[in-house]
Amino acid sequence: MGRGEPVKNPQAYDVVIGLEVHAQLTTRTKMFCGCPTTFGAAPNTQTCPVCQGMPGTLPVINRRAIEYGVRTALAFDCRVNLACRFARKHYYYPDMPKNFQITQYEEPLAGEGRLEVDLPDGTSRTIGIQRLHLEEDVGKLVHEGTLETAQASLVDFNRAGVPLMETVSKPEIRSPEEAAAYLRAFRAVVVYLGVCDGNMEEGSLRCDANVSLKPAGAAELGTKVEIKNMNSFRNVQRALEYEVRRQADALDRGERIVQETRLWDADHGDTRSMRGKEYAHDYRYFPEPDLVPLKLDATWIDGIRGALPELPRARRQRFVAAYGLPAYDAALLTQSRALAEYYEAVVREFPHPKLVSNWVMSELLRELPGDDERAIEQATVTPARLAGLLRLIDDGTISGKIAKTVFETMIRTGEEAGTIVRREGLTQVADAGALAALVADAIAGNPRAVEDYRKGKTAAGKAIVGQVMKASGGKANPAMVSKLVEAELDKLTKR
Amino acid sequence: MRAFIHELTDAFTRGETTPSKVTDAYLARIATLDDKVGAYITVTADHARSAAQASDKRYREGRPLGPLDGAPIALKDVFCTKGVRTTCASKILENFVPPYDATVVDRLARAGAVTLGKSNMDEFAMGSSTEHSALKVTRNPWDLTRVPGGSSGGPAAAVAAGLAAGSLGTDTGGSIRQPAAFCGVVGLKPTYGRVSRYGLVAFASSLDHPGPFGADVTDTALLLGAIAGHDPNDATSLAAPVADYTAGLEQGVRGLRLGVPDEYFTKGMDAEVEGAVRAAIDVLKGLGATLERLSLPATPHALATYYVIAPAEASSNLARYDGVKYGLRVPGRDLIDMESKTRAAGFGAEVKRRIMLGTYVLSAGYYDAYYGQAQKVRTLVRRDFDAAFDRVDLIVAPTTPNVPFRRGEKADPIAMYLNDVFTIPADMSGVPAVSVPCGFTASGLPIGLQLIGRALDEATVLRAARAYERATDWHTRRPELS
Numbered sequence: 001m002g003r004g005e006p007v008k009n010p011q012a013y014d015v016v017i018g019l020e021v022h023a024q025l026t027t028r029t030k031m032f033c034g035c036p037t038t039f040g041a042a043p044n045t046q047t048c049p050v051c052q053g054m055p056g057t058l059p060v061i062n063r064r065a066i067e068y069g070v071r072t073a074l075a076f077d078c079r080v081n082l083a084c085r086f087a088r089k090h091y092y093y094p095d096m097p098k099n100f101q102i103t104q105y106e107e108p109l110a111g112e113g114r115l116e117v118d119l120p121d122g123t124s125r126t127i128g129i130q131r132l133h134l135e136e137d138v139g140k141l142v143h144e145g146t147l148e149t150a151q152a153s154l155v156d157f158n159r160a161g162v163p164l165m166e167t168v169s170k171p172e173i174r175s176p177e178e179a180a181a182y183l184r185a186f187r188a189v190v191v192y193l194g195v196c197d198g199n200m201e202e203g204s205l206r207c208d209a210n211v212s213l214k215p216a217g218a219a220e221l222g223t224k225v226e227i228k229n230m231n232s233f234r235n236v237q238r239a240l241e242y243e244v245r246r247q248a249d250a251l252d253r254g255e256r257i258v259q260e261t262r263l264w265d266a267d268h269g270d271t272r273s274m275r276g277k278e279y280a281h282d283y284r285y286f287p288e289p290d291l292v293p294l295k296l297d298a299t300w301i302d303g304i305r306g307a308l309p310e311l312p313r314a315r316r317q318r319f320v321a322a323y324g325l326p327a328y329d330a331a332l333l334t335q336s337r338a339l340a341e342y343y344e345a346v347v348r349e350f351p352h353p354k355l356v357s358n359w360v361m362s363e364l365l366r367e368l369p370g371d372d373e374r375a376i377e378q379a380t381v382t383p384a385r386l387a388g389l390l391r392l393i394d395d396g397t398i399s400g401k402i403a404k405t406v407f408e409t410m411i412r413t414g415e416e417a418g419t420i421v422r423r424e425g426l427t428q429v430a431d432a433g434a435l436a437a438l439v440a441d442a443i444a445g446n447p448r449a450v451e452d453y454r455k456g457k458t459a460a461g462k463a464i465v466g467q468v469m470k471a472s473g474g475k476a477n478p479a480m481v482s483k484l485v486e487a488e489l490d491k492l493t494k495r
Numbered sequence: 496m497r498a499f500i501h502e503l504t505d506a507f508t509r510g511e512t513t514p515s516k517v518t519d520a521y522l523a524r525i526a527t528l529d530d531k532v533g534a535y536i537t538v539t540a541d542h543a544r545s546a547a548q549a550s551d552k553r554y555r556e557g558r559p560l561g562p563l564d565g566a567p568i569a570l571k572d573v574f575c576t577k578g579v580r581t582t583c584a585s586k587i588l589e590n591f592v593p594p595y596d597a598t599v600v601d602r603l604a605r606a607g608a609v610t611l612g613k614s615n616m617d618e619f620a621m622g623s624s625t626e627h628s629a630l631k632v633t634r635n636p637w638d639l640t641r642v643p644g645g646s647s648g649g650p651a652a653a654v655a656a657g658l659a660a661g662s663l664g665t666d667t668g669g670s671i672r673q674p675a676a677f678c679g680v681v682g683l684k685p686t687y688g689r690v691s692r693y694g695l696v697a698f699a700s701s702l703d704h705p706g707p708f709g710a711d712v713t714d715t716a717l718l719l720g721a722i723a724g725h726d727p728n729d730a731t732s733l734a735a736p737v738a739d740y741t742a743g744l745e746q747g748v749r750g751l752r753l754g755v756p757d758e759y760f761t762k763g764m765d766a767e768v769e770g771a772v773r774a775a776i777d778v779l780k781g782l783g784a785t786l787e788r789l790s791l792p793a794t795p796h797a798l799a800t801y802y803v804i805a806p807a808e809a810s811s812n813l814a815r816y817d818g819v820k821y822g823l824r825v826p827g828r829d830l831i832d833m834e835s836k837t838r839a840a841g842f843g844a845e846v847k848r849r850i851m852l853g854t855y856v857l858s859a860g861y862y863d864a865y866y867g868q869a870q871k872v873r874t875l876v877r878r879d880f881d882a883a884f885d886r887v888d889l890i891v892a893p894t895t896p897n898v899p900f901r902r903g904e905k906a907d908p909i910a911m912y913l914n915d916v917f918t919i920p921a922d923m924s925g926v927p928a929v930s931v932p933c934g935f936t937a938s939g940l941p942i943g944l945q946l947i948g949r950a951l952d953e954a955t956v957l958r959a960a961r962a963y964e965r966a967t968d969w970h971t972r973r974p975e976l977s
Contacts, residue, residue, distance in 0.1 A: 049595050053815045055588065055696040056575040056597060058729050088811055090857075094830060099814035153830075155819065284857035286866060289700035289808055291730050 013213040013251065015244050016221055017179050018130075018171035021186055022164050022206040023196040024137065025068045030161035031136045032059030032102065037163075039202055043142065043156035051161035053097025058290045061086075065163040066294070067304060068195040069109045069134045072165060074305050075189050076129050078113030082296045084133075086288040091281050094153065095139040097160055103135035105285045107293075115169075116313050117185045119178060127182050128170035137162040165195070171210065171221065176240035180233050183207055188312040191373075192337045200232050207236055212257070213247045222247075223257040227271055229264045239264035243271050315340055323353035332361055338376035339365075345383030350390045359386065363404065367411045380414035381407070389417035402426050402474055428477040432484070435468070435476060439484045442467040443492070454493045461489055500566040500660045500714040507554050507565050514554070514565025518547035518609050521567045525611065525658050528976055533633040534653035536572045538612035539579055543567070546609040553607065562717050562741075564607030569659035571650045572613035573620055574600050574705070575694040583696050584628035585618045587816045587823045587841030597694020598729065599663060599705050599722040606721040611659055614649030618843045619813065620667055620698040622646050623914040625674075626902060627845045634902075635677060636974040637940055641899040644674030644914075647708070651678040654708045656976055661718050662708045667698050668801050669895075669918025671706045672930035676894035676943020679932045679972065681715045681960065682708045684918075686950050687925030688733035690719075691726030697812040699805040700731075702922045711970045712931065712961040716740035719953060738954045748962045749783030751955070754887035758794035759917050764896035771934035771942040772893040778966050779891065779959065789883055789890075793875040797920045800876070802912065803856050803869035804923075809846075810853025816841060848908065877924040884926075884949045889959055893917055894930040894943035917945065927953045931960040932969035941969075 030037055033050035050057040073080050087105035113129040139160035143150035167186070173179050187205060190196040197204050207230055212222040227243055230236045242264075247257055262271040287293075310318070312334050319330035319340075334340045339360070346356045364386070368375045381389075389407060392398045398406065398421055409420045421427060429435060442464050443450060452460035461482075468481045498517075506512050522540050529535055550565035559565070575581050575593035582588045596604070603610070617627035625633045625648025633648045635641040636656035643652040647664025651674035654662050664671045666684035675682025683706045690705045697703060705722065709715030720740045726732045755776060760769060780786055818824035818837030825840050827833030842850070856865035883890060895914055905911045921928040926947055933944035944963065948956035964970050 049593070052820065054575075054593065054595070054821070055581070055583075055591065055815070056593065056694040058693050058731075060728060060730050090811060090814060092814070092817065092831075092834065094817070094819045097815065097820065099817060100811055282859045284811075284854065284859075284862075286807060286811070286857055286862070289731075290697075 012216055013248055014216050014218070015175055016171045016212045016214060016224075017173035017176070017240060018210040018224075019169045019173065019179060019182060020208045020210075021167045021169075021183065022208075023072075023167070023190050023198075024204040025065050025163040025165055025195055026197055027062055027064045027068065027163055029062060029064075031062050031065050031134065031163040032161055035161065039204075041158055043154070044158060046158040047160070051097065052157050053099075053160075059102055059288070061291060061294065062163060065134055066109070066296070068163070068193075069132065069165050070296070070301055070304050071193050071308065072167070072190060072195055073110035073113065073132050074301070074308060075193055075311055076110075076113035076115055076132065076167070078110035078129060078132055080110045080296065080301055081107065082298060082301075083107070083293055084109050084296075085293040086291045087285045088288050090284045093138070095141050095155055095157075095160070097139065097157060101135060101138065102288055102291075103166075104133035108133035115182065115185055115189070117178065117181045118313065119181050125178065127172050127178075130168045130170050132165065132167045135164050135166060136160070137164045171212075171224075176237045176244060179209060179240050180237040183233055183236055185313070188335065192309055192312050194337070203231070206231070209236070209240060209243075211240060211243050211247065213244065213251060223259050225257060225259065226261040227264055228261060228274075231266075235264060235266050238266070238269065239271060242269060246271065309337065312337075323347065323357075325353055325357055329354075329357045329361065333357060336373060336376065338373040342376050342379070342383055346387050346390075349384060349387035350394075352390070352394070355390060356386075359390065363407050367408070380412075381410045385410060385416060392417055392421060396428060396477060397421065398426055399428055399474065399478060402428075426475060429472050429475050432480070435472075435480060435484055438468045438471050438476065439464075439481070439488055442471065442485070443488055450489065450492060453489050461485055464489070498657070498660055499710050500717060501562065503660060504559070504562050504564060504566060507550075508559065510554070514547040514550035514567075514609060515544065517565065518543050518567050518611070521611055521659065528656060529658060531634065531639060531976065532636055532652050532656045532658060533631050534569065534614050534649045534656065534658050535612045536582055536584065536615050536628075536631050536649070537580060539610060542579065543609050543611050546604070550607050550609060560605070560607035561721075563603070563721050565609060566607070567609045567611050567660050568603065568718075569611055569614045569650050569653040569662040570600065571616050571647050571662070571664045573616060573665055573696050573698075574613075574663060575696065576600055576610070576613065579613065581613065581696065582630060583619050584616045584630050585841065585843070585846070586629045587837070588696075588821075589630065589823065591822045593694075595694065598691035598726045600694060602722050602724075603663070603718075608721070614653050614659075614662060616649055616664075617646035617670075618846050619696070619809070620646040620665055620670055620703075621809070621845050621849055623669065623673055623911050624900070624902075624905065625649065627843055629843050632902075635899050636976055637679060638899065638938075641901050641940070642677070644677030644895075644899065646670040647674050647682075650708050651675055651680055651682065654678070654680045654710055655974060657973070660710065661714050663705060663718070663722070664708055665695060665698075666704045666706055666918070666922060667702045668805060668922055669915035671704070671708065672894050672918045672928060672943065672945060673914060675708060675930040676932075676945075677899040677941060679935075679941030679969070679974070680708050680710055681712050681929065681931050681964075681970070682706065683715050683719060683929045683953070683957070684921060684927060685719060685723060685953055686733070686927045688731050689927070689951065689953065690722050691724075691729040691732050693726055693728040697808075699808040700812060701808060702801075702805055704922065712929075712957055712964050713741060713744060715929070716744060716957045716961075719957075723953075733951070735951055740954055740957055743954055743958050744961045745965075746958055747782060748779055748959050751784045751889060751959060752787060752887040753779060753784045753959075754787050754789040754883050754890045756789055756791045756794070756883070756890055756892055758791050759892035761896065761916075764893070765898055767936040768893050768895065768897060768942050772891075772944055775933040775944045775963060775967075776891050779963055782962055782966060784959070787887055789886065791876075791879040791883060791890075791920065793872065793879045794920055796872050797876050797923055798912065798916050800869045800872040801915075801919045801923060802852070803865050804873065806849040806853030807857050807866050807869075808853065810850045810857065813842075813846070813850055845908070873923050876920050880920070880924045880926055880947075888948070888955060890947040892945045892947065894945040898936050898940040898942065921947050926950050927956050929956050929960050931964060932972075933963070933967070934969060935972070
């Protein structure tokens, strides 16, 4: 089967997709020990006997990780289990220090919930969530040179023990596009909640999918295939599109789908079977005897519920309703909590929602190194300063064009708009006397334009206005110049 | 030489001798006698001397750390000691040097105890005779042809032979009490969670209990007092305040209700053991305790249940020994080959047997029938004790059904396992239990009396043991070694 070929008979099958999303929690310390979780440190510098799985060590639950899990569960309307426990999942892999992972199995932190997903066609769907549980991450294997040529594998345990939150959707996603939309909505929620940085490239957010096809309208589900190694939104959609085609083609040929795990290969644009006995695991789950069952306090959970922030979808809807913003603006401004808060802070001081939206979307986002929380929080142009700049436009002190130059200076120097405008003499010339002289000069210097205007070409007046603006170094008040030029030309032409 | 810690530290306080002199004497005795007994895997003479000198100084300055300051002790080689190899008597950890101290090791050091060395055990604490040590043979000081019991055979033999004044062991299925009985010393298994497991190399997490050996009940109480208490590094450790275990030791047993369980006096048990234990119960009655016959009906099922739960947890806990991070590595052509060869060469037969057993009982399709069922039986064992302690304050019973056997006598694993039939129920339920010497066979082999108490009621267990000890002189007898 070639790439990009359309499914021969796409209507013949219903696509059924379930997603398992692993989110690294942004706790300061690891799930079961006090080591820091910072990404990118020198190998094995963020480890201790516990996360290295040394003999004799014991895990201790990170309370903050539980809090983050509960916060997310509440945001997804999940049922939080007041009693839950951890279990051991066994398999041998050198990046896993104990050769078992502490996870949750029969008694997860939270059960059923839902996520509202907005689709590209403007409609929305509710996707069910089956469960949410916490576990520890594994380390990483490092190779000198390439995997093929390396003489040895080295293990870096810095990531071992970092808290992971696994959220399993119900098999209710109906297309690769919906899967990507689900993942985007998921990311927006966890980033809003401040429990995950949402960075798929660094692996803070990882996604596996279960895909199956069934004859259109059939009740019984088809054989599912697990797809792993999709490390971006784009790859999730590409991988699932490929897999749906692959399965549809196989079914068209009358073949049976094999239940298996397949790896997405982004370079080749296909999925490949992970065959071999070593992948046929019996995880031998049993309750983790080193941890007592976790009992959560209902009052504590209520406290977390009460402190939940407004979630991205609700905020987007509010931005349209309360500020009259176009859907596009609302979606863009609410993609990160910091950006939305920045926007609202500006609007509070300068209540012109659409103008503020234009400035935030075009000028601010262009100048900042990124739209992530940190970039916005550290922006030299604070919401109050941006509001100050916009006020200067509004009261006619500077022109919109000058304002953009002033904004660039503000980003660079961190100064107030007023300070820059005063120092650089950028105040608009609004003195009718001074402008009259400039207008007279421009008219005298452009007899041709005056003649055109007389013949009824009103556009010729705009050329004169441009001349005046140029002569003022851009500082003339454009509205006032227009008025004066028009009056002057009328005088001349009516003569 | 078999000195009591409380006598030694009194002598230090009075200035009659010093921790350094006593430590040197113990080290000299180890040098002379340990070839015969084989209690130690590693002797830490330099560490011991410098700790003893620090203790000397504290006594000179009149500010000793407490009743254990300067006490020479041994640690079962299952407790991690920073910078000192910790082998678990296994080839797979033969050269493993931990980067940290177990909580109990740290607590003993803070109490001023002087660690003489790391003592022998069955590999990974799996066994009842210390014959499963891959590194050393330990002999019973009372009869060198016989085993010291196990798995804490080294710590028990060290105290019995006067090669340490006290020691720490672990009890997962009788591994403190059975060797205490076999070696004629006192051994206490505290309540589960009373003493931290952090730094104790795990065998079966839900059953592992660290605890002390002493030459008498008072020393045992002193050691318990130093190691007991909540540890934030062990999520299963209990927050309850620690009692002063020596305060009420001399209060006697008058008015205490003692239960005598039918299931602990079985057909086939050694007649001399039964006789000595029944005589001991009479002594306690004579001291003013009341006796009540009772039944702990789940007892016959405890042993089989233990051999599901303990191997299951062991198969998981021992998965980490793969040659990748620490310990033995046998090279192989690829990762799986290296791991297989390492584990094949590093683990002994008994450890492998239990890993296989545990892997099997946790497997898909068998879990409910074995592990799930075993947890239910474990609940029944607990309920037995709960019900019994509604009626009585303590349960009195033999520690073991028989006397120390000869090396190699119990080649059949099941015959070996049956040694622990009377000790395993207290491990399964987590309640505290002590073994205290209660006599000798005609051929001079020690016998142990077991006292089992309510959860966290170590004080009553020790008080009754002390009352019995005071009324007898078994604890003053010494094996002849030269």
